[in-house]
Amino acid sequence: MISEIIKFDNIGTPKYLIELSKLIHKSSYKRDDISDFFINRQIDDNTIFDGGLFVLEYIGLIEYSKGLLCIPNKYCHFFKNDRLLKNKIVLMFMDKWMLDDSFENCFNKDTVLHDASHSIIISNKSFGGFKYSKLKQFLIDFDVIKASYVGGYFSIVNQYKKYFDKNIVKKVKLSLSEFNKINDLKNRYGEDAENFVLNIEKQRYKEHALVSAIEQISHIDVSAGYDIASLKDQGSSIIDKFIEVKSYSGSPYFYWSKNEIEVAKQERDNYFLYLINRDEISNKNYRPTMIQNPAKNILDNQNWKKDCQTWKFEKTAL
Template identity: 45%
Template sequence: MIKEILQYKNIGTPNYLIKVLRYANKKSLSQRDLQDLFFKESIDGRHVFDGGINFLLYIKVLKLDNKKILINNSFLHFLQNEDLLIKKINKMFLLELKEDVEFKLIFNGSSVLYDESNNLIVSNSAFKFKYSVIRQFLLDFKILDKHPYINSNFLINEEYKKYFSFVGVSKDVNKKTLSLEELKRRQEIQNQYGEDAERFVVDYEKSKFKSHNLSEAIEQISDLNVGAGYDVVSLMNVNSKHIDKFIEVKSYAGKKPYFHWSKNEVKKAQEIRNNYYLYLVNRDEIDSKDYSPLMIENPYLEVFNSSDWKKECEKWYFIKN
């Protein structure tokens, strides 16, 4: 089916396909006559819908009977509920799509991965130019959403993840047998999560001290020195005469905060003590109005040496005596 679809510029938007089905239900028309009803019509800001009718034929929502376009009887009741109709079209499309031999050329371990929050992420690299019409359909029909943090990446809508379950991608983000490409992509995503959280903290701190004469000195340090042991420098309070607050920023998702803490960062926290802070930023809430991160003063004491936090070692360093 994919090869047939790829010859078209546009296989339709939800509003267009709904209109096609409503016309087909009202009148007995040939495919050409039905197509001509939309000549030069603008729907959802688009004018070209050269593949919409054939697409509905491919997924068997429409059928040809004596050269007339008809709706298959099993789909007629969906015209009473447009939301259900679109969901049904999506289901029929995905069921056909995953059986196509080219499906795994688009969705595979090089282009799809799970992040630590079990989101299924698709890289834009999956959609080479020839597959752009597939990408547009998946976006128009909300099967894919643009990733809120990472450019050129998409999230598969939770409702449709099951149709991608057989793609050769591990759900275990700690699995040791990940391909090099998967590891690289996961690291890129984690880096972007961290970058977004650090920019959020800089803005958050500057908003607290916007009237302070040192507000412009609040900045991200990690892009200057990744080995500093902290990410952002700020002010302890309005009476600070110089930069005196050193913030390590961690990004997480979900209800319970979690993070990885390097030996160097722990050492720096131990040295600076009360002037060292750990800011835990929940990326699920980062866009919420008045959101504040979890801020921990002296995390060497309050986290590293606290029974309130569970520690797990993921790596050991060995050197021969």
């Protein structure tokens, strides 16, 4: 399918693909009707949008059913904000591209390596000159790659390193500080807790039609304000439960960011706080503390003590 995609003049920029997706999410259209919405339009300095619809169908964000284009229910929650939708589009694209032979043709032992700081960099030769130039532009536009300080190379943004790491054979020894940073204990605790919750939710709804849509949003957008997207009950027809996962040891405690609190206030009863005791996580009978609408049930609850750990200082005058 990549061989078909690269035949288009423009396979889509973030702004265009988001607008196209939201258009179809709002109402179903026939395929031939879509182009009418973009006649004489200029988006991200482009006026040709011939490949965008094909790309969205290729990754599965758009389906063609009964003669109409539509968004599957399992993706509806990604339309809450443009950043989340953008990140989901590029992750779905990367997941599909990895299965295509062209991915390994582009990214292999001759074109992918680690630099001295353990960043992954890829050679401009990965894109075969003009052949895959549209894919290179797609990766740049969607912030997957950025220009490296090493001439003729691009750096991979950390969020997407997993797609390229398996093809790296040239490595340098990590410094102690880099090793500690990558293996930071706090991150490991958080990841373990999120995987624990993800497994609980998938097991709970294993017979539900949308079980495949239950996923770790923190891997898609670290600033989404929650970690896991799931279902509130068996009757849910869309993803409607947003879980923030907090890990602790001893007495329950957690740190809650301003962004997470704002999302909790916005989602109300659809937002849940899961408190995971990492001392009990290996116990098969353990169930975490689950708090619905924590913006209401914790912020105004006398049983929870609030302690400000950091302050932001901003100079208002020179």
